[in-house]
Amino acid sequence: MLHPKSDVDRLYLPRSKGGRGMIQLELSYKTSTIGLYNYLDNTEDWMLQLVNRHENSKRLHSVTKESDKFSRELDLEIEINNLLSPTEIARKTKKKAKHEGLKQLESRWQEKPLHGQFAARANNADVDTQATHQWLRNPGLKAETEGFILGSTGSKFCFTRNYQANVLHNGADPKCRFCDERIETIDHLVSGCSILTPGEYKNRHDRVGQYLHWKICNRFSIKTQSDWYKHHPEPVTEGKDVTILWDFPIQTDRTIQANRPDIVIKDRKNNQCFLIDMRVKVKVKVMNQTPGAEKKNYVDINNDQPEDRFLRRQDYVAPQVWNLSVDVRAKDSLIAGDETSMSD
Ligand SMILES: [Zn+2]
Incomplete structure (x- = not known):
């Protein structure tokens, strides 16, 4: 319609x-x-x-x-x-x-x-345009589904309650059908609803993490399943010179709130450690956010690690996947598995 x-x-x-x-x-x-x-x-x-x-x-x-x-x-x-x-x-x-x-x-x-x-x-500089539109090149979706996704993201047309109430004026209640607290817009449904957080959003977050973990294992030549979706990350994965932790609390000398990054890579060969914490967001939130806000969460962990530990240097990577767009840094440092950007 x-x-x-x-x-x-x-x-x-x-x-x-x-x-x-x-x-x-x-x-x-x-x-x-x-x-x-x-x-x-x-x-x-x-x-x-x-x-x-x-x-x-x-x-x-x-x-x-x-x-x-x-x-x-x-x-x-x-x-x-x-x-x-x-x-x-x-x-x-x-x-x-x-x-x-x-x-x-x-x-x-x-x-x-x-x-x-x-x-x-x-088209903004911080978005990897090629990776963002990659799904359109080989989507494996029916034409109707593809059209629906493009219509929802591109033209914001979706039969949400907000659309019904404020565009069609059919007398519908614009409040969210799940939480009944906020206006039911696409952005709210995609990542702002408190009822969908523990189930749908967490599942989506874990699926993205599952792909990253699989990609990282491959990069360090750790044997994995042939397809990323069959890969189930273990809390601790040991490679030749590397230990990969998945959703594993880091032991610290004092109590630190943010001590559970999604993925930790301890690279013994290069004497480095990467803390990876990823988010799946809608663009509105990304644009409104202070740059480096998440990094601050992990400053405490960095400061806590005494110098005599085997980790010479730690780095923090925060890949962000938005609704149908990919952060440049996420792709450069992880998805592509580029050697230089991982060690920069
Ligand atoms: Zn809601």
Whole structure:
């Protein structure tokens, strides 16, 4: 069901940019026309040169005029390299036109006050755009499910009670159907409801941790299951030069509240220790948060460790997975298993 005033603009973008991979026919027509004009204008075939001359002399709907118009619309600056063949010139110009066209579609999407919020957020410097849109490349989901997820995150359309009460005005109570305390928005359901915290949210958090633990075990060549979802982290996993703790309290000399990071990696070979505490959040909370707030929780543990212990240095990593976006640091330091960023 569409709202009578809903946005009917159709912006088709590639999956790598957060779209659904369909072709924008209008843009396709424009880039083809520009490509055709550039081919005709540079061809050495005498018959095609005649066609070009005929197109140039037409008053209306000529390839030349349309190509000019579309190039202006796309802010396309065409530099002709005479060393290239007409086919290469046409292909290169078409590619450039497509690039400019997609850039315009992307910015039109981001400028939308409601529908563009997710697109704008996903393009921020702290978000790994490629990892964020990775799921769209091979989702294994039915088209309807994929559309529903994209609709919920991108355009905030979901049949929540808040939507029913404040958009459809059907007299529904906007309060959350589970906790009956807060307004039932998507953000509230995704990670703000007190009733869903112990079950749904904890399960989701543990599943993310399960993947990280599996990835870390693989990185340190510890034998694991072939698939991450079959992997069940043990409280203590021993490798050749490494001990990995999962949800395991760290013994400290004095009482410290935050002494239970999700994962601890004691790397004896490099004499390092990593405390990993991860969160699954909605973007609103991340944006409102003071940078480094979680790190403070673990400063006490760092200070508590006497220098003569085998750990020379400890580091703290806080991967954050938001609703459908991935923190750059999470990917760089853990998911990719990059050697340098782990030891930095
Ligand atoms: Zn609730």
